[in-house]
Amino acid sequence: MFSAIYIEEEIKDWDRVKEIVEPFSNVPQIICGRYGEVFNRTNQNFRIQKQTPALILAKKYGNLVLQAPSGYGFEGGQSFYFSHMLNCIYDCRYCFLQGMYRSANYVLFVNYDDFKSQIEKSIRSCDGNSIYYSGYDCDSLALEPVSYFCDYFLRVFEENPSGILEIRTKSTQVRALLERPPIPNCIIAMSFSPQKSALLFEHKVPSIQKRIQALEKLQAKGWKIAIRFEPVIFENRLVENYKVLFEQIFDSLDVHQLHSVSLGEFRMPKAYYKSVVKLYPDEELFARETKVEGGMISLKDTGTDSLRNLEDMLQTYVSHEKYYFCG
Amino acid sequence: MESNIHFSINFVVAHKLEAKPLIRHFNLKAYTEKPYVIFKNENGIRLIISGMGASNASNAVRYISELRGNRFGYSEGWINVGIAGHRDLELGTCFLVNKISSKKTKEVYYPSLSIEAKNTEGLITVDRPEKLYADDEAYDMEAAGFFKAASMCSELELINTIKVISDNETSSIDNITEKLIEDLMLRTLSVIDPVVSELEKKLAILNRVLVLENNFLELVKSIHFTVSQRNQLKRLFQRFDAMGRKNELSRILNCNLVSADQLLLKLSDELKRQVQ
């Protein structure tokens, strides 16, 4: 699973670290100074590294809870995000992480107690509800068997009901959720693309069918579910392809119980896009016509007002109140 | 074009004795004598005898990286192979190095590993032969200089260090003979071969687009391009390739457009007719 496990000297004796590395006795364990010595080096190649990524166990200092970018997520209070992990075990070709980081290695920040105190401080500082997104710089559930993220952070939010946790994922690692009672202030937000895009661009991601099955189980258990149709990648027969996907999803789930459904197009900061093109000059997705707006690159619409058409169609399945556009 | 070999793997070895089994294994032929003894074969593998010590290893890397004048910017693979000492590892133990610390400069390097690499060790590069084996790591005299220099001319994922234990607390450096070195180095081949094939795969990915660009540039070499036009042109080549439209690209390049502007315009216009 990992080519190596790097462990910061400072945390090498922590119980959580020992627990994480225990099942990987065959994997080389290497003590390093600060994680940046491995993660932030120049001359790394993300694409090559992605073939044999390593795990880096580290302690995160500084701001552990950050203001969410404007336009990210749903209404309902002040929005924040926190990243207990950097990078993801999946390999979506459209993922901005490829352009953001020099390294494809996974960094897991194991000082969960520090995250807890900053999350709690942030919750206390807000009037009313506040929202916390996890899975902005990673997929929070995908590494659950290693990170025990749910195990720890669900308890934090259970004790702090005015903090709403959204776990953004494409993973079917939901056992930890199914094995415990649901908490009302946690939303599991699953992202989907139509079959054609999923096959072309979402490498190593569980199939649409498996993800729907995971959501069915979660919903039956009483967990709040959200659906994210992001990023929309323009293609011929876009609306028809999304229609198939919408039917597949909304026929399987209880639409009335859904927390929210969102739509957002493929967008990437120009600098990240440039780096990603350098890594994958042979990728068809990046050979397409693009446009630049406000420093963000997006694909040119291959149809006429495709996003609007998708929005209209989506709102025939879900009520207007549950829908938002992520831009 | 200089040759059909679009990757190079460079072995950096301190001493001729350490190099012998590699020279035989890869069927390397003498290439230069001075200032460095270099061997190479027809499959893109080169070997340079650096001499002992970190700064010699570093100089040898710089020398061989500039030797061919890699004007197309192809990525190259790097492997430092040699003997090392360790407090208690058995003689003949071969391993990939997972961490290199320079005793002199205190710099630390972390070579990338592959999922298959199970036998790995940390390594300390020292200036003089280590007889006390103070730390629980292997000791050599070149790796830190090698890695630092190689990381300046190549991606980190293309740099490997492979060592074999030649001395330990029970068998000192003084027992090392020519015969022992040759026997020990023979053992490294089972570690080297998979590393070489990994490198070939990585280089194929990294160099594929460069090869393609250069092949297409050949077709329009009579046209003058500014640096920025050339970069635009290369990106257009890449996009045609990524879209599976290389035949169309060849047709356009062969239709005798005379100016750089004309060609760039024609290629961009054609690309806009996207087929998905």
Ligand code: SF4
């Ligand atoms: S699942 Fe999300 S975080 Fe992971 S690679 Fe795909 S887009 Fe990136």
